[in-house]
Amino acid sequence: MAGAPLAALTHRAGPADAHCCLCATKSGRDEASLPHRPGGPMKAILVSAIGFSVAAVAWACTETATEIVIPTGVQLAPSDTTIPQRHSMQLVASVVDTAGKPISGVQPSFTSSDPLVLQVSATGLVTSVGPLGAATITAKFATFMAFAHVTVRDSNIVERLPLSGRPFDAEISPSGVIYVTRLDVGLVSRLNLAERAFTASVVVGSVPSRVTFNASGSTAYVSNQFSQDVGIINVSTNTQTDVIPTTGDPGPVALSIDGAALFVTTNANRLYRFSLASRASTDSLGLPATSHHLVVHPGGNLLYVATREGGSVLEADARTLAVTRTFTLGGRTNGMVLSPDHGTLYVANDYLSLIHVITLSTGSVGSIALSGGPFALGLGPDGTRVYATLTFDGKVQVVDRASRHVIQTIETGGAPRLPVADAAQGLVVVPNEAGWVDVLR
Structure with missing residues (x-):
């Protein structure tokens, strides 16, 4: 804005008929001039131009107080x-x-x-x-x-909550408590979804990745990867009270139906079952590759293990860890979620950019094509939709379970990870490693 004044005037108390005005001279410069008024002469002081052909103007009135203000x-x-x-x-x-x-x-x-x-x-x-x-x-x-x-x-993102430390996993308790793991800062943060605010943080171990709650919601379990243990969290006090040491870096954690055992996979390429009473491993199962996702079947004593680089899903007896079926799918198998009736298992495959649809009663396998590679899956609030996070594309794709088609693509940006739905509020929470948590409608 060449020619704009760099000096501004503010007036303090003075005679009612005293006033100043800014006018342009024939020279093209801005000058301050004061009309003479009865009772004495007035002064006009011209300040020379200051760089960029921009005039700085200041003046003083003999009978009124004037303050020069310089924009900076x-x-x-x-x-x-x-x-x-x-x-x-x-x-x-x-x-x-x-x-x-x-x-x-x-x-x-x-x-x-x-x-x-x-x-x-x-x-x-x-x-x-x-x-x-x-x-x-x-x-x-x-x-x-x-x-x-x-x-x-995206208009489907109803709220974006900043959260540092690479938010990774979100889980909700039966009473509606939501915990979010933060990989880089050794914390699990508690989200009050109604208030759209984080209300507490739990100090845990190094690189907390996955978290789950017991059936009552009183206790949570978090896999502390680089500490090589699973932390036990008292939910009422938001404190880690104890740990269960693991062999290797722990990843996904899941509880048995009766709540007596904890299942954990580690980068030792094994699935472990721990007694929560003794905090000791009671059995283990060798895996073809490191697993990043586990699902316990609520309707029976079955456990599903996605083998990731192994390109398969193992169905195992949760009591004996004996493998009962192997679903060979190819690609890289990642996140899984069961349908509300527990009859269908959905499996993310990021190498093949699709979701496998396994009918558990028959073992038949179908598929749903996506626009990119899915990392994790979660059911929507009413169970009619599956939310797939395309971590490396910065998207969440929403699949209608009935038609098996993508009905919505939500552009989140960043790196969306493990989603969880709050059925009571009709919302989906998606941690994003880029430094925030999205709340989706």
Whole structure:
């Protein structure tokens, strides 16, 4: 804004008929001039131009007090934020003086780097036009500028909750307590979904990856990978009270139907069963590769183990760990989830970019094609849909179980990991290693 004044005036108490005005001279420079008034002459002081052909003007009145305010920058907040599709949000901008205080009555101008994604008004109101994307909003006054990076998030994301430390797994207790593991900071954080806030953190071991609750919701178990143990958490106090040592780095954890045993797989390529009474391993099963996902069948004494690089799912007797069936699927088998009636097992395969659909009564296998490789699966709040996280594509795809078709693709960005649904609130919680937790409708 060449020619814009870098000096602004504020008036203090003085004679009612004293006033100052700013006018342009024939020389093209801004000057301060004061009309003469009865009772004495007035002075006009011209301050020479300051760089960039921008005039700095100051003047003093002989019979009224005047304060010279010099703009020194622009502030814009928030500097990095998200906005839902077709929504608006107000940015707060101010021109500040040498003390860093906003100058009253002086506002910057605004521009958007991509008006096809985000438009901005003269007052800093940012509006999503519709498409997903991002833009930089610039607030400018004279030579001073400030910037805000605004990302348009999918409208199916009802809330994005910042959470550092690479959030990875989410699990919900029967009473609605949600725990989220945080790989890099040795914490499990407690989410109050109704308040959209994290209310407590549990100090656990190194690289906590997976978490599960017992049937009453009073105790949680977390696999502390690099500590090579499973932490036992008192949910009422949010404290880790004890650990169960493991052979190798533990991954997924699951409880037996009667709650007496804990199943854990480790990078020793074995499945272990621990007695919770003695905290000792009572049996183990060799696996063809390291497993990252386990599912216990609620309707019987069966356990399903996805062998990942082994490209298969093992069905084992939870009491003896004897393998009863092997589903050879190829690719890389990852997350699994059972249908609400426990008759169908859904298996994510990230190498093949699909979900295997296994009818457990017959052993028949179908498939649902996805647009990328799924890492984890979760049922939706009402059980009619399966949510698949495409971690390396930054997406969540929603599958209708009845039609076996993808009905929605939610652009989350980042690296979405293990989802969990809160049926009571009709929402799905998705931790994202990029530093947040998404709440999906």
